[in-house]
Amino acid sequence: MAVAPRFSGVLFGAAYYTEYQLEDRLDRDLDLMREAGFTVIRVGESVWSTWEPREGEFELDWLQPVLDGAHARGIGVILGTPTYAVPPWLQRLHPEIAVEAETGRRNGFGARQEMDQSHPAYRFYAERIVRKVVERYAGHPAVIGYQVDNEPGLHLPRNEHTFQRFVNWLKDRYGTVEAINEAWGLVYWSHRLSDWADLWRPDGNLMPQYQLEWRRFQSTLATELIAWQADVVRKYARNDQFVTTCLSYSRPQVADDELVRSLDVVAGNPYYRMQAGLDWHREFPAEALWWHSGVWALFAWGDRAWSSAQAPYLVTETNAQSIGDAWQNLPPYPGQLRQAAFALLARGGRMIEYWHWHTLHFGAETYWGGVIPHSGQPGRIYREVAELGGALKALGTALDDYMPDADVLLLYSTDTKWTFEFAPPLANQDGSPNTGAYLDIFNAFYRGFFEAGAQIRVQHLSQFVTTDPAELARRFPVLVAPAVYVADDAVLNHLRAYAAAGGHLIVGIRTGYGDELARARAAVAPAILGDAAGVHYDEFSNLLEPLPVTATALALEPGSAGIGWADVLQVDDAEVLAAYAPNEIGASAALTTKAFGAGRISYLGTVPNTPLSRSIAHWAVPETAKQQWQAPEAVTVATGSGNLAFISNWSSEPAGVVAPAKAVDLLSGAGYAAGDRLPLAARAAIVLKLQ
Numbered sequence: 001m002a003v004a005p006r007f008s009g010v011l012f013g014a015a016y017y018t019e020y021q022l023e024d025r026l027d028r029d030l031d032l033m034r035e036a037g038f039t040v041i042r043v044g045e046s047v048w049s050t051w052e053p054r055e056g057e058f059e060l061d062w063l064q065p066v067l068d069g070a071h072a073r074g075i076g077v078i079l080g081t082p083t084y085a086v087p088p089w090l091q092r093l094h095p096e097i098a099v100e101a102e103t104g105r106r107n108g109f110g111a112r113q114e115m116d117q118s119h120p121a122y123r124f125y126a127e128r129i130v131r132k133v134v135e136r137y138a139g140h141p142a143v144i145g146y147q148v149d150n151e152p153g154l155h156l157p158r159n160e161h162t163f164q165r166f167v168n169w170l171k172d173r174y175g176t177v178e179a180i181n182e183a184w185g186l187v188y189w190s191h192r193l194s195d196w197a198d199l200w201r202p203d204g205n206l207m208p209q210y211q212l213e214w215r216r217f218q219s220t221l222a223t224e225l226i227a228w229q230a231d232v233v234r235k236y237a238r239n240d241q242f243v244t245t246c247l248s249y250s251r252p253q254v255a256d257d258e259l260v261r262s263l264d265v266v267a268g269n270p271y272y273r274m275q276a277g278l279d280w281h282r283e284f285p286a287e288a289l290w291w292h293s294g295v296w297a298l299f300a301w302g303d304r305a306w307s308s309a310q311a312p313y314l315v316t317e318t319n320a321q322s323i324g325d326a327w328q329n330l331p332p333y334p335g336q337l338r339q340a341a342f343a344l345l346a347r348g349g350r351m352i353e354y355w356h357w358h359t360l361h362f363g364a365e366t367y368w369g370g371v372i373p374h375s376g377q378p379g380r381i382y383r384e385v386a387e388l389g390g391a392l393k394a395l396g397t398a399l400d401d402y403m404p405d406a407d408v409l410l411l412y413s414t415d416t417k418w419t420f421e422f423a424p425p426l427a428n429q430d431g432s433p434n435t436g437a438y439l440d441i442f443n444a445f446y447r448g449f450f451e452a453g454a455q456i457r458v459q460h461l462s463q464f465v466t467t468d469p470a471e472l473a474r475r476f477p478v479l480v481a482p483a484v485y486v487a488d489d490a491v492l493n494h495l496r497a498y499a500a501a502g503g504h505l506i507v508g509i510r511t512g513y514g515d516e517l518a519r520a521r522a523a524v525a526p527a528i529l530g531d532a533a534g535v536h537y538d539e540f541s542n543l544l545e546p547l548p549v550t551a552t553a554l555a556l557e558p559g560s561a562g563i564g565w566a567d568v569l570q571v572d573d574a575e576v577l578a579a580y581a582p583n584e585i586g587a588s589a590a591l592t593t594k595a596f597g598a599g600r601i602s603y604l605g606t607v608p609n610t611p612l613s614r615s616i617a618h619w620a621v622p623e624t625a626k627q628q629w630q631a632p633e634a635v636t637v638a639t640g641s642g643n644l645a646f647i648s649n650w651s652s653e654p655a656g657v658v659a660p661a662k663a664v665d666l667l668s669g670a671g672y673a674a675g676d677r678l679p680l681a682a683r684a685a686i687v688l689k690l691q
Contacts, residue, residue, distance in 0.1 A: 004312045004350075005265050007144070008244065008400050010392045011351035013040035013075065014371055015317065018066050019050055022361055025376065026069055031356065032378060034073040036371075037389020041070060042316065042353060044133065045080020045150050046112075051088035060136045063685035070253075071142035072446045075204070078244075078316075078353075079143050081133065081229060083126040084150040085112040089123055096159075097122040097668055103158045110146035111364070116157040117149075118165070118221045119496040123228075130232050138236040145242035147316065148229035151269065152245060153222040155254030156214075159201060162221070167196055169217045183517060184209040208423050209517045212486065214419040219255040227262035239242045246316035249304055250289040252421075255414050256308045257460040268310045269355070270301040270344065278339065280430065280634035280650040286523050289436075291323070295650045296450040297632035298340060300458075301618035302347030302445065306404065307412060307458035312348045317355035321369020321381055331369060334685030337384050338391065342685040346646035347404050354385070394667045395687065404640045406457035407621045408449050409476035410441065413461050415486035416510075421519045425510060426607070427542060428521035440564075441483045441508065441607050448613020449480070453626030455638060461487065465494050473599060478620050488516035492528035499532065500597030504620060507533060507603045509540075509565050520595065525567075526603070533601040534574030537567045541585045548581040549590045549612055556615045562590055562606025569605045577602070577619075578612075630658040635680065643690040649680040657678055662691040 013033065018026050032079045033041070044051075044063055052058050070077050098106035108112045115122050130148075137143055174180045177193040184207060186192045191207065193199060202214050230243045237243065247256055247268035260266050273293040276284040286293040290522065292301055305313040318340070321331045332340075340645045341352045359370040371385050372378060417438040424437035434440065449456055457476065461484070464472075464480065472479065479498055484491065493510055499505040512526030521527045530536040546561035552579040566587045574592035593602040608616060625645065626637045633652035644662070649655045656679045659672045666687045672678060680686070 005314070006240075008397050009039075009352075010345065010349075010395060010399055011040040011076070011314070011353070012389055012392050013038040013042070014041055014320070014354040015356040016041040016066070017046070017356065017358070019047055019062065019251065020360055021358065026065060029238070029372075030069045030075065032372070032382070033075060033357070034037060036280045036382065036386035037393050040076045040351065040353060041079060041357070042078040042080055042146070042147060043067075045082055045147055046085055048082035048085060048124055048129055049089075051082055051133055052087060055089050055093060060132060063137065067140045067142040071140070072539050074142035075142070076143045076148050077142040079134070079137055080147040081130045081149060081233065083117070083130065083229065086115055086122070086125075088254070089113070092667055093120045099155045100158045101155060103163070103203050107155075113151075113154045116155070116159045116162060117225050118157065118162060119151070119159065120161070126156070126229075127232055130229060131236070133312065138241070144513050145244065145264075146233050146237060147267070148226060148233055148243060148245050149294070151248040151251060152225055152259070153219075153248075153251035156218045156220070156252055163201060166214065166217050168201055169220070170199070170213065171196065173213075185519070186279065191633045193681075194217060199316045208419065209519065211313070211422045212415060212419055212518050216253075216255075216415070216513065218253050218412075219258065222251070222253040223255065223259045223262075226259055227284045230262045244314060244316075246256070247308070248290055249301070256461055260308045265314055266305060266311065267314035267316040267351075268301075268305050268308075270305075270315060271317070271319060271323050272298050272301070272340065272681045273330065274319060274336050275330045276285055277330070278332075278336050278650060279652070285606075288324075292539060294447070295343075295442075296447040296576075298343050299347060299450055299456075299636075299638070300446050302344050302458050303410075303446075303458045304350060306348040306564050307463075308465060310459070312350045312354070312402075314351035315349050316351070316353050317345055318344070318352065320354040320356070320371045320374075320385070321359070323368055326367045327689075329367065331381070332384075333652075333683060334380070334384065335685070336429060337381070338388050339650065339683060341388055342646050342648060342687065345399060346640065352388075354361050391667050392537045398642065398644065398666060398687075398689070400646065401519075402640050402642060403426050403455075404638065405455050406476060407454040407478065407624060408456050408617075409479040410446060410449070410456050410458050411460050411461060411464055411479070411481045411484055413438075413484050413486060415461075415516075415518070416483055419486050419514070420483070425542075428464065438483060441510075444607050444609070445480050445482045445508065448608060448610055448615075449617040449621070451610065452614045452617035452621065453624035453631075453637070454478075454617050455625065456622040461491055465490055469497035469503075470492060470501040472498050473501040476503065478504045478506065480506045480508065481511045483510040484508075484512070485510040485514040486516060487512070487514065489528065495598075496529060496532055499599040499601045502598035504599055505506075505601045506616070506620060507601060509567060509605060529601065532594070533592070533603045534572045535589070535592050535603050536572065537569050537605070539568040540584070540613050541566050541568065541587070541607070546609060547583060547606070549606075550581065551578055553577045554591065554615065554619055557611035559609070560612035560615055561609045562612065564607045567588075567605035569603065574603070581691070632656075645687065645688045646685070646691065647678075647680070648685040649683060652682045654679065654681055659688075660690075664691065
């Protein structure tokens, strides 16, 4: 089970590939790393064909000088298993391992992760190379941990053996075809099964229940892959070495709260847009699912990483310079590398590791910038990285027992995300299905609360239902349930119990509408919560344009509106806080609230635009750390245990905050009295400890 790291301090470094260099510069590189304050590098995960250039012929000694040199300079090493990129000889000997994105149609080779990683032939060769590499270097004193595979879960394989495993998985889950006929409603469109052999392939499927179970099954493959590799590695690893993998949260096969259970610590790869993408006052599109754009989005990644195990995490890859392709060159403004690193540490990070050290001269990632540019000569990026290394050294052990503060608990539903990717409630502007609808709804709440100054803890439903409601209400006075569509009665009753125990539950659209198989409930919506919330509805409508919202008992920002969706709420005995502008669909109440037990339940019947979401957040969380520090709009204040405060100015203009109590800057040593103004230069980031 993933827990807090066992090392002290913050690890700092980069992925390092001496095998990619055009010339031998190992000693020069390692010296520069030491001068920059590096304490860790990651190696070896991308070059199976170097470890095993021909089938059964192993060359294992080439990494020894890297590990020896790192150890001599006090730099730890995370050793990666090279199983995510297979060598050409393997795909030639076993073409059947190629993943089938469509039944019977094999993906071509030439990229990476082109294979079905559950295939027995792949597993045989992968286990052999993992054992060879780990056995060779497990005893080396430089090795502090292992990364198994790399960003798992890229595909949803439809290979024959995978489909047959799916059938067997369903047999274990349902027992009989009669049970699956009943559960999935297969009377519809004449889909009733007479035998397990009747089950159709996923390619043409339009049944939501089939699709949800298919995605759940697929997630077991990624989870099993990582657990299997972790088990192999532990046969050789020392007790003082950790095992992890690096997560990309956009991977379709990943259920992260389940996948990390076999690991010692969570690790992941946040990539974000720099320049305008980290400027508070500017909007810049993310352009890719695995990119993040906006200050709020960077913090959201950190809170998602914490959510995987409700524990600290490692950053195994992140921006050093531009990320992406040859036409996407946006290196950071001065100060942004430090800002991003401190933001990730503020939300629970314990390692910052760049991808990568030396910008490549060849390959698909030639213009994915590293700490060192193509010239090989240290430049501005290296200098800023070295300054950050000095800052992290100054922090010392301050983050060893650190836990980020949280004003709000935000629930995350992987099942709903998968369901909405198949049958979303929202449409794109051109009328096509918005397969990112779940994250759009989730992020609408996250962004609003974040920009209002609230600090957020994200929790998976599996974690939520195992925590006592009274404890939840005590730790998190506000809980937001955005689009918890796929939910059994236990989840909805737990939400109700949280409010009864004294918490403020804010319910978003689609919550309480579906059951655990994404079937629409035969109940007045929102099921189980409606009487406690004092509202119900039968009708709902998509919104083709924003629907303005006006206040009845709530301060609203100008421009507040609902977008994408509106429940036509019927108010029973709730108080209406905000209402829609007159409309012909009959929607009136937008936001309601009602006392329930020792707490209350509020219902928001639309997707809030950012002004509306911020307004609701200001009402629900009237006191924040940002207010205590009198921080202006573009300045974030992230606090945590040990009376620590990470403060950052995400603007090109100078700003300042006011110390609410005596404080000391952990980086400069400067002291401040209560009431002192702390000036912040453009894009400044500081760490303070209240006395």
